[in-house]
Amino acid sequence: MSTIKACLFDLDGVIVDTAKYHFLAWKRLADELGINFTEDDNEKLKGVSRVRSLEIILELGGKTLSEEDFNSFMTKKNDWYLEYVDQMKEDEILPGVLDFLKALKAEGVKVALGSASKNAMRILNLLNITDYFDAIIDGTSVSAAKPDPEVFLKGAEATGTTPAECVVFEDAEAGVEAAINGGMRVVGIGEEEALGKANIVVPGFANFSVEDLKKALA
Structure with a gap:
């Protein structure tokens, strides 16, 4: 797996x-x-920043806010989100992820997080998996949003690897594009139709091993 x-x-x-x-x-x-906001509407917010998310919701409702109110609502949303997040337990780690992380560590492969979330450390600590990561690049350490590759390029740098030696795991189209823009191979997690630009697409880690990864990218 060199x-x-x-x-x-x-x-x-x-x-x-x-x-x-x-x-x-x-x-x-x-x-x-x-403003009426449905789960279908929520799909439009996938992989975009908090600022852009609120802009999209305001567009859906045909409303505008002053800068002060806009910032106030962004803070309010984050506070509410953290209220929910703080109740998270380890059993909310998606199926197969923990085994996959353990297998990577056993192989000596570096593991990094590349997330736009400013709450990433908090979530990793709640899930008790922080120690699996050699580097954590999150919304507090990047300025450009995906599909800009900044978050992944910083991940490569922090793990002492080149983009060509990195594989990115992403569930959003913007994230897949960010990996490609950074010169990295990418595994799409989810539906083929949305993530077709990825090297391979799998529904999740439940039936996907490090051996499968090696074979798929050989």
């Missing part, structure tokens, strides 16, 4: 499903603004 020196993981939808908590928090905020 050609794969590091595996870089997105957080939401790859390691854990926090999308439901984001939805609950955005729904609560939309209700307060008098």
Whole structure:
């Protein structure tokens, strides 16, 4: 497995499903603004920043906010999201992820997180998996949003590897594009139709091993 020196993981939808908590928090905020917000609408927020997410919700409702109110609602949404997140338990790690991380460590492959979330450390600590990561690049250490490759390039740098030696695991189209833009191979986690640009697409880690990864990218 000499050609794969590091595996870089997105957080939401790859390691854990926090999308439901984001939805609950955005729904609560939309209700307060008098905007109808559905789970289908929530799909439009996948992989985009908090600022852009609120802009999309306001567009859906045909509303505008002052800068002060906009910032206030962003803070409120994050506070509500963290209320939900802080109740997370280790059993919310997605199926097969823990075994996959353990197998990578056993192979001597570097493991890094590459997430836009500013709450990544908090979530990893709640799930008790922080120690599996050699590097954590999150929303506090990057300025450019995916599909810009900054988060993954910093992950490669932090693990002492080159982009060509990295494999990225992503569930969002913007994340897949970020990996490609960074010159990395990428495994899409989810549906083929949304993630078709990835080198391979798998539904999750439940039936996917490090051996499968080696074979797929050989």
